[in-house]
Amino acid sequence: MKQLEPLFFQKTTLELAQALIGKLLVKETNEGITAGWIVETEAYIGPNDRAAHSFNNRRTKRTEVMFGPPGFTYTYVMHTHCLVNVVSGSESSPEAILIRAVEPYVGIDLMWERRPKVNKIEDLTNGPGKLTKALGIVKDDYGRPLDKPPLFIAEGKTPENIRVGPRIGIENSGEAKDYPWRFWEAGNAFVSRFKKRRD
Template identity: 70%
Template sequence: MKYKPLGNPFYQQPTLKLAQSLLGKLLVNETVEGVTSGWIVETEAYIGPDDRAAHSFGNRRTPRTEIMFGPAGMTYTYVMHTHCLVNVVSGEVDHPEAVLIRALEPHDGVDLMYKRRDKITKQRDLTNGPGKLTKALGITNNDYGHPLTEPPLYIAEGKPPLQISSGPRIGIENSGEARDYPWRYWVTDSIYVSR
């Protein structure tokens, strides 16, 4: 294990606070191919049952959303179009909330990230989107339900951001008033933010 994973108490914060606290932390994946990691520079919070943009809106409980009803600090992965996206389960048990990790600043294993992302030539394009970062770090749907407090996929201490910006979430146009909630957070001035 290359770094020390953050413990359970870190994940016991309210979801909007957790989404901001994750900024600057290090997302690490240790695979047989090697270790890749990146500092989290962009997140989006989804506040479960009352949030039209959340998969668990109205307490929708399906095989896909089941993990969100469990304890905070678990991995919620799902496939959207052809991309796997990774979320941190938050909120209390039976309050299905989550934080989407939208973008990273690459740290460990950059060469391996280039190999996994094939035709990418600029480092800033390796992990500047939720589907890009999972490919670069080798995160798949098989990571669903994994506790982020232990390897191989975990979150470690990082470097606190100097300034945090917030605004509406991205790609949720059909979610009524929820599309305007300022629940996307990013490290101000980071060149690795998705857009």
């Protein structure tokens, strides 16, 4: 698994959100290594994006990493679930990309151990909170560079068909709820269940 070079992350946020589809998200822990192909992403382009944590250039302890260079990890907890994002955009432009879903590839047995109540493999990682639990990504991964272990993104495969559409779960964000800033691999069984109803 060859890590992506820092230069890879120096794209516009929308370009990077699409380029991440098919890449491999990898986490090394004491229990072992887990990895999955990224199959769904969402772009958040603050400060003009009402759905972004950095809307209006909101700079807090939580959003601080987004004001730095791209290619770093932005984690936060929502409803007890840790979510993982890739910092994007230029320095001082607080933007990020949520990893919404991955297709399990390495360490699947360990993923099952971490999510013992799951019955179908499709449900292991088909959502942003599910994939972090399965891969062992935690809030303390905040600020890690994504081009080196223990949490990194590696080269992957080229998906045949990438779809574009509105983001999910941001109904109270005004016009931002309709921005077509979500990307997913068409027909992949591990895309979040919300998307499958429209695919």
